[in-house]
Amino acid sequence: MSTRDLVLTALFTAIIIVLGIIPPITLAFVPVPITAQSMGVMLAGCIIGAKRGALAYLLLILMVAVGLPVLSGGRGGLAVLAGPTGGYIAGWVVGTFVTGLVAERIVRETQGGARQIAGFFLASIIGGIGVVYLMGTIWLAINTGMGFVAALSANAVFLPGDILKAGIAALAARAVLVGYPLLPQRS
Amino acid sequence: MLKSLHVEGTTLLHRLSVRTKLAVLFAASLAVFLTVDPFVLGGAVLLSALVFATVGVSFSQAVSRLAWPLVSIGLVAGATAFFETPVHGLVVLFRFATLILLAATVTASTEVGDFMEEITRLMMPFERLGLVNAADIGLALGLVLRFVPEIATRYESLREAHAARGLPVRPLKMLAPLIILTLKDADMIAMAIDARGLRRH
Structure with a gap:
């Protein structure tokens, strides 16, 4: 791993932490404010790619584990990882990796803006919602003895908000791609 | 912080x-x-x-x-x-x-x-396998702790810049500039780390 990759990874972890400190985003047409940190998985995958993005999340989880309050609302410590929602936290790492993998394959710097935004949106939906929900739900179902389908249906409450976040993340990722492209490209 | x-x-x-x-x-x-x-x-x-x-x-x-x-x-x-x-x-x-x-x-x-x-001690066996550089974990953690306050300050100045121009302060509008400004420093920081020989291989 090059020093530049290491630095990009650490800087993105720092950005994710700051997104948890700044005031939540309020949109005119949505009643609940959106915590910017919850878009981190989508942003990391779409902006710095699969490998560095997943490492940025591993670093974040390491910081949670050693007792630093790096999650939004000053949450942190092993208690956060030990809860029934631990599967979602593991899902952040895999979800970022998958988001990055999809984005690296379908988004090109030569494409038009609309196609790039659509590509990032798709990558965010697959990795940031699909993978994260899947891993979180499997863990939840195993630990509670609840049926998989019942546990999965509990996610439905968060789906509209998360689709909206995928849209915001796609717009931001496209703006970064124009201003300072970092996403590795695979054929 | x-x-x-x-x-x-x-x-x-x-x-x-x-x-x-x-x-x-x-x-x-x-x-x-x-x-x-x-x-x-x-x-x-x-x-x-x-x-x-x-x-x-x-x-x-x-x-x-x-x-x-x-x-x-x-x-x-x-x-x-x-x-x-x-x-x-x-x-x-x-x-x-x-x-x-x-x-x-x-x-x-x-x-x-x-x-x-x-x-770091737990990572040693993985280091011997060549999967990870245990010292890199400490370095990365140090970088995060060093840059969180700086990025938070940068967000504040972006916010003030918007307010000074009479633009509505929308966090959404600030996401991309904040990320670009931060990641643009990566090359300089990487060069500084290599120049000081902080990573030995």
């Missing part, structure tokens, strides 16, 4: 090695799944609450640390009680309450530095 959740003290738990504490926590996470008796698990919750009380976390600190995890297990236990049986919900509630209390105990009684040392 990033104040550790460690609580100063000299209790028995503070003196135990990080490895022992993590091993006990891991063993407990397996043990709570060995029984489905709500009374046994209820006893485990009481016991771990007593252990947590010995590390010297003040009541208000304890509330702010445990509130969120407890709300989340409350919701999960409620859903389990609804989809399965109420006893089942109670079992889930007690299991996770035990683990959360023990985990919070380890966090409160362990210093970040000691934790990092233990993690």
